[in-house]
Amino acid sequence: MNHNPQSDDGKHDDDTALSDFLASLMEYTPTIPDELVEHYLAKSGVQCPDVRLIRLVAVATQKFVAEVASDALQHCKARQASVVKDKRDKQQKDKRLILTMEDLSKSLREYGVNVKHQEYFADSPSTGIDPASRDE
Amino acid sequence: MNDGGLENRKEHGKSQKQSKSSKFNSKSDDFALAIAKVAVAQVCESVGFQSFQNSALQTLSDIIVQYIYSVGKTANINANLAGRVEANVLDVFQGLEELGSGLGFAGASDADRCVVNSGIVRDIVHYVGDADDIQFAYDVPQFPVVKEWKETGSFWEKGEEPPGEHIPNWLPVFPDPETYAAQSSEGNETMSVLNGEKSELASFETKMERSLLNLQQRFACNGNEGGSSRDGGDAGRAREAAESNPYLAAPLHFGEKEVEVSPVVLPVKLSNEVALRNIVSENCIVGNHVSVLETFAPAIEAMKSGFHDSENRQKKVLHNQRPMVHFKIETGKKSLGSAPNLNSQKKDLEKIASWFGNDNEKYDKKRRAEKILKEPMENCQELAQL
Numbered sequence: 001m002n003h004n005p006q007s008d009d010g011k012h013d014d015d016t017a018l019s020d021f022l023a024s025l026m027e028y029t030p031t032i033p034d035e036l037v038e039h040y041l042a043k044s045g046v047q048c049p050d051v052r053l054i055r056l057v058a059v060a061t062q063k064f065v066a067e068v069a070s071d072a073l074q075h076c077k078a079r080q081a082s083v084v085k086d087k088r089d090k091q092q093k094d095k096r097l098i099l100t101m102e103d104l105s106k107s108l109r110e111y112g113v114n115v116k117h118q119e120y121f122a123d124s125p126s127t128g129i130d131p132a133s134r135d136e
Numbered sequence: 137m138n139d140g141g142l143e144n145r146k147e148h149g150k151s152q153k154q155s156k157s158s159k160f161n162s163k164s165d166d167f168a169l170a171i172a173k174v175a176v177a178q179v180c181e182s183v184g185f186q187s188f189q190n191s192a193l194q195t196l197s198d199i200i201v202q203y204i205y206s207v208g209k210t211a212n213i214n215a216n217l218a219g220r221v222e223a224n225v226l227d228v229f230q231g232l233e234e235l236g237s238g239l240g241f242a243g244a245s246d247a248d249r250c251v252v253n254s255g256i257v258r259d260i261v262h263y264v265g266d267a268d269d270i271q272f273a274y275d276v277p278q279f280p281v282v283k284e285w286k287e288t289g290s291f292w293e294k295g296e297e298p299p300g301e302h303i304p305n306w307l308p309v310f311p312d313p314e315t316y317a318a319q320s321s322e323g324n325e326t327m328s329v330l331n332g333e334k335s336e337l338a339s340f341e342t343k344m345e346r347s348l349l350n351l352q353q354r355f356a357c358n359g360n361e362g363g364s365s366r367d368g369g370d371a372g373r374a375r376e377a378a379e380s381n382p383y384l385a386a387p388l389h390f391g392e393k394e395v396e397v398s399p400v401v402l403p404v405k406l407s408n409e410v411a412l413r414n415i416v417s418e419n420c421i422v423g424n425h426v427s428v429l430e431t432f433a434p435a436i437e438a439m440k441s442g443f444h445d446s447e448n449r450q451k452k453v454l455h456n457q458r459p460m461v462h463f464k465i466e467t468g469k470k471s472l473g474s475a476p477n478l479n480s481q482k483k484d485l486e487k488i489a490s491w492f493g494n495d496n497e498k499y500d501k502k503r504r505a506e507k508i509l510k511e512p513m514e515n516c517q518e519l520a521q522l
Contacts (some may be wrong), residue, residue, distance in 0.1 A: 014252045015252075017252070018225070018252050018257075021257075021260075021261050021264070022225070024264060025264065028267075028269055029271060031175055031182075031270045032175045032200075032272070033171065033175065035277070035278055035279060036168055036175065036204075036276065039168055039279060039280070040168070040204040040208060041204065041207075041208040043205065044204075044205045044206075044207075044209040044212060045208065046208040046209075046223045047222050047223070048222060048223050049222070050225075053223065053228060056228055057207055059263065060207065060228075060232050060260055061203055061204055061207075062267070063259070063260060063267075064200065064203055065176055065180070066182075066267070068196065068199075069179060069180045069184075069196075070184075073183055073185060076185075097184060097185050097187075098185070098187050098188065098189060099180055099185045099189060099192045101191055101192045101195065104192045104195060104196060108199070113199060115195055117191070
């Protein structure tokens with residue numbers, strides 16, 4: 001901690017911003033429940049009696065999921081836009097946005113997570129069908 | 137799977153859980169993973185997806201579990217580096233920065249930046265401001281549930297003298313000797329004769345069985361004070377338990393035995409672990425501990441060593457126990473209705489082998505229930521063979 005008067009003001013602002021943010025965290029309930037986050041944090045060795053910290057991690061995780069999901073959504077929409085023809089069923093399918101392994105692995109690759117999904121298993125009756133329309 | 141509904145997904149996911157290659161591939165984590173799946177599904181729904189592939193959902197929930205785990209780990213390391221035990225908000229921010237450094241964030245290249253000012257934090261603040269507040273779909277209890285552990289007091293606390301000078305009195309008391317030693321001298325004689333005949337493993341098993349037997353005997357005695365008057369109640373309850381689904385039977389209180397059904401099958405059924413436990417309650421109800429124990433001991437041992445060697449002894453024991461059977465013929469009939477398992481001794485040996493591998497109590501109870509229901513059929517067969 002430096003006692004430079006000029007940076008003190010800056011720090012003060014940062015601190016207030018931070019404490020405001022943490023206070024706002026208490027009002028916002030993240031979708032990921034606190035108990036789940038607490039469980040995994042405890043598993044990794046974090047002792048934190050402060051609920052705000054748990055909320056912070058929960059919010060960060062939720063943001064991560066939202067980013068991945070939105071990337072996957074963009075991939076999905078891009079694929080549907082390129083595939084759409086004059087057929088009626090494709091237009092009907094447009095309304096159904098499905099999170100598929102393919103889109104997910106594409107979006108996760110940008111985050112450094114390599115997820116490889118099997119194209120098909122030779123003993124399944126739906127072998128070789130287009131993955132977007134295949135039921136799992 | 138293209139389910140639209142959220143309610144189905146949780147059960148569906150649970151039932152379709154496949155083994156994952158992640159390091160959280162353990163049964164104890166199933167509950168948390170299921171919750172994570174629901175949460176992830178809710179978030180994805182808010183982003184705009186209408187349905188999910190099951191494997192994609194599982195993968196994503198697995199990933200966020202690892203995400204939380206690594207954020208926590210990094211935060212913990214940062215705290216320890218700073219000489220603290222508890223993680224700080226700054227530690228968490230640093231952990232998030234580390235995770236986000238692959239993708240990059242605003243201000244990452246600044247050498248002298250303050251953690252609080254980093255792009256990561258700003259992003260999160262913006263996210264909190266923009267995102268909708270979606271409640272988690274279910275009420276999540278505190279988990280994992282910590283079981284209360286009842287401490288056995290020390291020698292000093294209980295006021296007992298330790299059995300040897302070398303044992304300090306602040307150590308916990310020994311368990312009661314009956315639980316690990318043979319009970320009576322008469323029993324000892326027959327047992328020693330039989331022990332000589334068998335292998336070490338078998339004798340070890342029998343000792344364990346006997347100690348379990350004794351332990352439960354004493355518990356049962358403590359619990360069943362009323363002796364024969366309880367017979368009626370037990371019988372009634374037993375009949376009910378046999379009739380209804382064993383998995384739906386009411387939970388037991390301490391000291392009770394699941395197999396009050398046992399009196400039916402008890403005398404003829406000697407080849408089963410359940411029989412041993414049932415013998416206990418039977419003994420207490422009838423009132424002659426030692427004699428029944430010693431009569432059963434040879435049969436118990438005989439069962440372990442082999443079926444054919446002990447036929448005669450079995451006959452004798454059967455004979456002795458006949459008078460006890462006088463009630464419960466109806467339950468026997470009902471059991472006939474269930475699927476009869478006409479396996480031979482091989483199944484018994486399998487059962488015996490599996491006794492010492494089963495940690496799961498629920499699984500034990502299940503197996504016991506199954507054995508009870510199947511036993512009368514086996515016994516009819518055995519009798520026929522005899």
